[in-house]
Amino acid sequence: MVKMISNNSDKQQQQILPCIQEIDGIDQLIVVSYVFPPEMAHRTNCFLIGDKGDKKLIVDPSPFSDEEYKRLVNTLKNSFEYTYTDIFITHHHVDHVxxxxxxxxxxxxPIIISEDSYGRLLKKNGPDFFANINIKFAREGDVLTHWNGQDVKVFEIPGHDEGQLALAPESMTWFLVGDLIQGEGLEPGSRASTVVIATKEGDMKKYFRTLERIIRLNPKYLLPSHGMVLKSVAPLEKTLIHRIEREQQVLKLYKQGKTPEQMTKTLYKRVNKALWPLALENIKTHLKKLEQEGLLINKQ
Ligand SMILES: [Zn+2]
Structure with a gap:
């Protein structure tokens, strides 16, 4: 159930970000962020996780503008009585950092981040990007805080981004998945959707493995970085099936001698052309996976 927390006066509300609690004890601030393409999403969930008196993590705070930054700080300081201990970054994309x-x-x-994401951010933004900030590298199995008394552990979930990290409690009541999948938007009628697996930092083979792993772990709820909480692993299963079908289509077109660009036109003809460059990335990472598996033979 969605529980609205902010109920201040109108003027105050303008300075406070929308905040909901879909999972007991996890606050979800909805921050306007730098997302591309804007028609797919333009908000990133900033989750606040950690039991009272324990470490309190701020996950993926990523305000787009100065005003949004001020609203975020104001909300963090005035809507809660928390003592924040760390910022946790799922991955290096701009709409998360x-x-x-x-x-x-x-x-x-301090900022808690994977070593891979840290390296990519320095490469992109220069060596002073994190000057004077205490950085802690997180790895698979690290316990960062507690939720309902349970260890909240780090999971390495490469695929969308090589260094992407997830969080989950021992009970698997929830699994914070970052950009592994997009949740339903706040706008009516929007659906859970697939994400881009780009050639630079993405890997389709690892994406498949990560999806399979989380499906096996079978968490009750998925907390995506964009959109609302998902209530089972069914959207992950659907995504996996969709990607397997897409891969078969890519293989078929490859055997017909089509280039990745021609494949995009054929497979995404009903999709907005603005999204074609992203679709092309997915096709290229599918091709790379097929190549790794030795399936790119028999080209006619
Ligand atoms: Zn994102």
């Missing part, structure tokens, strides 16, 4: 250094300095707290 914008202004993260500013926030880390503001609260004087």
């Amino acid at each position: 914008n202004e993260v250094q500013k926030l880390a300095r503001e609260f004087a707290i």
Whole structure:
């Protein structure tokens, strides 16, 4: 059930971000962020996780503008009585890390991130990107805080981004999946949707493996970075089936001698052309996976 937390006056509300609790004890701030393409999503969930008196993580705070940054800080400081201990970053994409250094300095707290994401951010933004910030590298199995008294552990979930990390409690009541899948938007009629597996930092083979792994772990709820909480692993199963079907189509077109660009036109003809460059990335990572598996033979 969705529980609205902010019920201040109108003026105050303008300075406060929308906040809901779909899972007991996990606050979900909905932050306007730098998402491309904007028609697919333009908000990133900033989750606050950790039992009272324990470590309190701010997950993926990524405000798009100065005003949104101020609203975020105001909400963090005034809507809750938490003592924030760390910022946790799922992966290095801009809609998850914008202004993260500013926030880390503001609260004087460390950033927890994978070594891979850290390296990519320095490569993109220069060696001073995290100057004077305490960085802690997180790896599979690290316990970062507690939820309902249970260990909240780190899971490495490569595929969408090589260094992407997830979080989940021992009971598997929930699994914070980052951009492994998109949740349903807040707008009526929007559906859970697939994400881009780009050639640079993505890997379709690993994406398949990660999906299979989380489906096996069978968490009750999925907490995606974009959109609402998903109430089972069914959307992951659907995504996996969709990707398997897509891969078969790519293989068929490959055998007909089609280029990745021609495949995009054929397979995504009903999709908005603005999304074709992203679709092309998915096709290329499918081709790479097929090549790794030794299936790109018999080209006519
Ligand atoms: Zn994202």
